[in-house]
Amino acid sequence: MFPLSRPRRELDYRLEMIDGELLLFHPGKTKIMYCNQSASLIWRLCDGQHTVEEITSLLGQAFPEAADTIPAEVEATLQQFHEHGAIEYIGEGDQTDSSIFRTPAG
Amino acid sequence: MNDTVYRLLALCARAQCDVAFYQHLAQEADRLREWEEVPAQAEAQGMAPLFYAHCKTAGIVLPLAVKRELQGLILRHRHANQVRTRALHDILSAFEAAGIPALVLKGAALCHLVYPQPGLRPMSDLDILVPESEARRAQRLLAELGFNAPLSAGPGFPHRHLTGATLQAEGIVVTAEIHIKLFGGDLDSVLLAHLQPLVSPISRPIVRVRAPMQGHMVPGRITGQGESWMALAGLTVPPLPFLSGEMKAYTLGYEDMLGHLCLHLTSHVNMVDFARLIWVADIVSFAERFVSAIDWERVQRQSPFVLDTLSLLHCTTPLSDELLSLAPIKMGPAPGGIGVEYQGWPQTWGKGWRSKGYCRVLRDTLFPSEWWLRMRYQLGSTRPLFWYRWLHHPFYILGLMLRELVKGLVNSFSMQEVLCSH
Numbered sequence: 142m143f144p145l146s147r148p149r150r151e152l153d154y155r156l157e158m159i160d161g162e163l164l165l166f167h168p169g170k171t172k173i174m175y176c177n178q179s180a181s182l183i184w185r186l187c188d189g190q191h192t193v194e195e196i197t198s199l200l201g202q203a204f205p206e207a208a209d210t211i212p213a214e215v216e217a218t219l220q221q222f223h224e225h226g227a228i229e230y231i232g233e234g235d236q237t238d239s240s241i242f243r244t245p246a247g
Numbered sequence: 248m249n250d251t252v253y254r255l256l257a258l259c260a261r262a263q264c265d266v267a268f269y270q271h272l273a274q275e276a277d278r279l280r281e282w283e284e285v286p287a288q289a290e291a292q293g294m295a296p297l298f299y300a301h302c303k304t305a306g307i308v309l310p311l312a313v314k315r316e317l318q319g320l321i322l323r324h325r326h327a328n329q330v331r332t333r334a335l336h337d338i339l340s341a342f343e344a345a346g347i348p349a350l351v352l353k354g355a356a357l358c359h360l361v362y363p364q365p366g367l368r369p370m371s372d373l374d375i376l377v378p379e380s381e382a383r384r385a386q387r388l389l390a391e392l393g394f395n396a397p398l399s400a401g402p403g404f405p406h407r408h409l410t411g412a413t414l415q416a417e418g419i420v421v422t423a424e425i426h427i428k429l430f431g432g433d434l435d436s437v438l439l440a441h442l443q444p445l446v447s448p449i450s451r452p453i454v455r456v457r458a459p460m461q462g463h464m465v466p467g468r469i470t471g472q473g474e475s476w477m478a479l480a481g482l483t484v485p486p487l488p489f490l491s492g493e494m495k496a497y498t499l500g501y502e503d504m505l506g507h508l509c510l511h512l513t514s515h516v517n518m519v520d521f522a523r524l525i526w527v528a529d530i531v532s533f534a535e536r537f538v539s540a541i542d543w544e545r546v547q548r549q550s551p552f553v554l555d556t557l558s559l560l561h562c563t564t565p566l567s568d569e570l571l572s573l574a575p576i577k578m579g580p581a582p583g584g585i586g587v588e589y590q591g592w593p594q595t596w597g598k599g600w601r602s603k604g605y606c607r608v609l610r611d612t613l614f615p616s617e618w619w620l621r622m623r624y625q626l627g628s629t630r631p632l633f634w635y636r637w638l639h640h641p642f643y644i645l646g647l648m649l650r651e652l653v654k655g656l657v658n659s660f661s662m663q664e665v666l667c668s669h
Contacts, residue, residue: 152418153417153418155322155326155418157322157325157326159318159321159322160303160318162318164318164319164322166319166322166323167418168323168326168327168330168417168418168419169418169419171319173315173318173319173322175315
């Protein structure tokens with residue numbers, strides 16, 4: 142996953158709430174994925190317009206107290222979405238390269 | 248299926264419950280030790296949303312993995328129902344514009360009529376009844392709406408409904424079936440015609456011929472509604488209006504609906520299929536919801552098998568006091584093997600014979616559970632079982648086996664002829 146690649150939701154995947162929990166599912170598939178609040182925000186930003194870098198930045202603005210952990214959380218969440226088949230990457234590269242993504246130490 | 252799991256699911260086979268029921272449900276849930284198979288069994292029975300809703304109301308704490316699996320199923324069914332409902336509205340609008348009277352059958356109507364939320368009633372397809380003379384036009388309209396709607400070339404229709412029309416929409420396949428009659432002839436009536444001379448007559452017929460309901464012209468207009476209906480095969484009372492979302496639609500009248508649902512349920516109690524608990528929920532919920540509106544004398548006169556079916560369903564999920572007091576349901580002792588489906592031939596065949604044991608398969612074939620026999624042959628909980636246990640069912644099995652044997656011989660002769668000609 143390159144910072145400038147743009148994740149885009151795959152067709153027919155839906156994020157819905159049931160009993161206070163958010164679930165990501167596809168109507169024709171059995172696997173489901175539970176999402177917390179930040180994951181649901183990331184999902185909504187996977188519109189094919191926002192880059193990974195932009196998504197990270199936006200979440201950082203929304204949750205300034207968690208600025209240190211957000212990059213890793215965005216990476217992990219996008220990876221889960223991708224493994225689930227719920228997103229595809231368009232734009233620059235489609236390989237996961239976590240070393241590009243980690244915040245520098247210090 | 249685990250007996251406790253079945254009992255738990257069976258208890259939930261109703262749309263509405265009272266406090267006493269929820270206490271009973273909680274007690275049954277306490278007895279269950281292994282929950283892993285519950286989501287899969289609930290789904291197989293069409294009960295996942297209803298089961299989850301009742302457990303939540305009863306305050307039952309489900310194991311996390313089970314809860315999450317059920318939640319996933321519920322969301323998928325909820326979404327699928329919404330998609331199917333939108334497709335149904337398009338179909339009904341098109342039919343109305345074309346002047347084709349149509350009744351919505353089964354789940355697509357019941358989810359709005361008797362369930363607190365439509366999503367509690369999973370649907371697999373849309374069943375729509377139209378006059379036979381309009382069936383081809385209806386199927387062509389489905390094609391115009393984007394459905395893949397096959398239409399046979401020849402005159403007439405061999406079955407009670409046309410081949411299902413399918414449409415891919417929002418991640419699911421929507422199937423719409425155009426019905427031309429509520430029930431067609433089935434194997435029973437064909438086989439009985441051959442077996443009847445072999446069976447000695449008694450004061451009450453040994454075999455109960457399940458003839459389709461006699462239809463007649465539904466005259467004129469529905470009172471106050473402004474529509475006129477052509478003859479719809481199988482109707483004996485005027486259709487019932489209901490709201491599907493914001494859209495007004497029509498379904499079978501009370502007594503016809505009960506008859507149709509009961510026949511549908513028992514038609515699936517056979518050697519290769521099973522009666523899903525969601526259909527039990529349909530019948531019980533409908534009967535209880537409209538208990539005061541249903542003409543029970545008419546039901547007793549016209550379709551007594553409804554009362555027989557209800558008396559058996561009471562053993563599955565207890566009927567309400569109101570229903571028991573208003574409907575002339577005769578209650579007998581609970582039959583043995585409630586919920587135990589047929590496990591003999593031809594469901595068990597080939598390797599299954601060897602692994603299960605020939606004697607066991609033979610026993611299951613000739614002597615299925617009492618509950619199954621009573622459901623299958625519409626005996627209720629009070630009618631004598633003897634003739635069906637010892638004569639009708641064994642002869643029926645023999646007839647099926649002979650039929651399969653003859654079919655096999657005919658096929659092998661035909662194959663030999665083909666080989667010889669080459």
